[in-house]
Amino acid sequence: MSESHPRVLILGGGFAGVGAAHELADADAEVVLVDRHDYHTFQPLLYQLATGLLENTAVGHSLRDLVERQENASVHKATVTAVDFEGREVKFDGLEPIAYDFLVLGLGAEVNFFGTEGALEHAFPMYTLPHAVRLKEHLLERWEVAERDPTLVEDGALNIVIVGGGPTGVETAGAVAELYRADFAKDYPSLPQEQARVVLVEAGRELFPMFKPKLRDYTVKALTERSVEVMTDTAVASVTPTRVTLKTGEELKAHTLVWGAGLQGNPLVQSLGIDLQRGNRIGVGPDLTLPHLPEVYIVGDIAAIADEKTEQILPQLGSVALQSGEHAGESIARRIAGKEAKPFRYRDKGTMATIGRGAAVVQMLGGRTMTGRKAQVAWGTVHLALLPTNEDRAKAVVDWSGALMTHQRVGRFTVESE
Numbered sequence: 001m002s003e004s005h006p007r008v009l010i011l012g013g014g015f016a017g018v019g020a021a022h023e024l025a026d027a028d029a030e031v032v033l034v035d036r037h038d039y040h041t042f043q044p045l046l047y048q049l050a051t052g053l054l055e056n057t058a059v060g061h062s063l064r065d066l067v068e069r070q071e072n073a074s075v076h077k078a079t080v081t082a083v084d085f086e087g088r089e090v091k092f093d094g095l096e097p098i099a100y101d102f103l104v105l106g107l108g109a110e111v112n113f114f115g116t117e118g119a120l121e122h123a124f125p126m127y128t129l130p131h132a133v134r135l136k137e138h139l140l141e142r143w144e145v146a147e148r149d150p151t152l153v154e155d156g157a158l159n160i161v162i163v164g165g166g167p168t169g170v171e172t173a174g175a176v177a178e179l180y181r182a183d184f185a186k187d188y189p190s191l192p193q194e195q196a197r198v199v200l201v202e203a204g205r206e207l208f209p210m211f212k213p214k215l216r217d218y219t220v221k222a223l224t225e226r227s228v229e230v231m232t233d234t235a236v237a238s239v240t241p242t243r244v245t246l247k248t249g250e251e252l253k254a255h256t257l258v259w260g261a262g263l264q265g266n267p268l269v270q271s272l273g274i275d276l277q278r279g280n281r282i283g284v285g286p287d288l289t290l291p292h293l294p295e296v297y298i299v300g301d302i303a304a305i306a307d308e309k310t311e312q313i314l315p316q317l318g319s320v321a322l323q324s325g326e327h328a329g330e331s332i333a334r335r336i337a338g339k340e341a342k343p344f345r346y347r348d349k350g351t352m353a354t355i356g357r358g359a360a361v362v363q364m365l366g367g368r369t370m371t372g373r374k375a376q377v378a379w380g381t382v383h384l385a386l387l388p389t390n391e392d393r394a395k396a397v398v399d400w401s402g403a404l405m406t407h408q409r410v411g412r413f414t415v416e417s418e
């Protein structure tokens with residue numbers, strides 16, 4: 001440790017990294033937070049940005065703002081290129097190397113196309129703020145172009161295929177269907193709404209396999225009522241800018257393919273010389289450190305954290321990321337103060353997802369379930385807690401209630417750079 005203030009280097013300003021930084025606010029430490037962006041992304045709302053319901057500032061939050069009142073913390077915008085565990089130093093693109101006494105690695109995960117032909121070039125993933133903005137602008141552009149040349153409708157310009165029957169795919173499909181049927185129907189009255197297909201494709205037998213059968217049935221019904229075509233047991237083989245080919249050989253005319261089907265650990269993990277678990281995640285001990293490297297904490301989506309009771313690997317969720325990041329921050333603060341750190345214990349708030357306006361599903365730890373508006377309120381309450389500050393929570397309540405009440409997709413316009 002350096003003389004008076006040990007340096008805690010936090011890599012990644014997601015739920016995990018920000019949670020760690022906040023828990024270190026009163027620690028006798030120098031806290032350095034580095035992210036390749038200067039903002040924190042609230043990923044659960046990306047689909048609402050992509051469909052114009054929320055604006056950028058409801059989904060992205062300045063990282064400097066988030067630690068503004070924390071005197072011992074600073075933020076740098078730089079990309080991590082290498083981690084030297086032995087030399088306790090991290091290298092960056094565009095920033096001098098930074099040495100550390102404690103390291104918190106919270107670099108998250110990235111999309112996994114599972115080698116699907118053409119997906120890297122032509123699919124629209126939904127993992128970052130630029131992804132959501134790009135999808136929104138592409139959808140707007142396709143409707144504009146089709147309005148000028150209606151023959152493109154026949155070619156599938158308005159059709160959208162969404163891959164993945166988990167929360168990302170289902171939430172995106174529901175929101176796109178509402179954008180099409182409620183807003184674009186009014187915005188582009190000359191275009192034939194009934195020919196604009198929203199197709200949700202899932203390789204497995206069912207949507208939402210983590211939920212009880214009655215919640216799965218509710219989900220399919222809610223999507224169908226919103227005119228989403230659900231295709232299960234169906235996998236995508238390849239994609240071009242205008243066609244999606246299924247593994248059955250069937251070809252769908254669609255100028256948009258959204259990918260919400262899989263994740264893998266941040267690519268940097270390949271260079272760390274550590275054995276990786278399923279999905280390129282890093283296995284950690286009960287205190288979230290690496291075996292033989294007690295100064296290195298691995299948190300959030302990049303980590304494979306076993307639940308202390310069930311021993312199952314915890315899912316890649318905001319609440320797991322936040323709680324694991326907070327645990328790392330708290331443990332480091334305790335160790336700096338000469339106290340012992342405790343093992344990590346995850347507090348499960350239930351599994352939940354929204355499908356559309358007034359439609360959501362919740363399954364609590366004990367097996368209790370909720371659907372509809374009640375479930376949507378529960379979703380809102382749990383996700384408010386994920387927001388980093390009280391100001392963000394207050395702003396979100398205004399944004400979310402406004403969007404829910406008026407259902408106006410005020411963000412459905414494009415800002416071109418000149």
Ligand SMILES: Cc1cc2nc3c(=O)[nH]c(=O)nc-3n(C[C@H](O)[C@H](O)[C@H](O)COP(=O)(O)OP(=O)(O)OC[C@H]3O[C@@H](n4cnc5c(N)ncnc54)[C@H](O)[C@@H]3O)c2cc1C
Nearest residue numbers: 012014015016036043044079080108300301316317318321
């Ligand atoms: C579309 C979508 C919807 C979701 N919905 C929900 C939901 O409803 N409820 C829920 O609980 N969870 C949801 N999740 C999951 C949840 O968002 C993640 O589990 C959570 O964001 C993980 O947090 P994290 O801090 O581990 O990683 P991230 O939030 O991914 O943060 C990682 C950070 O590291 C930075 N970074 C990455 N690589 C580098 C590098 N080389 N150099 C510097 N910085 C780097 C990134 O810029 C990013 O800021 C959703 C996820 C997605 C994608």
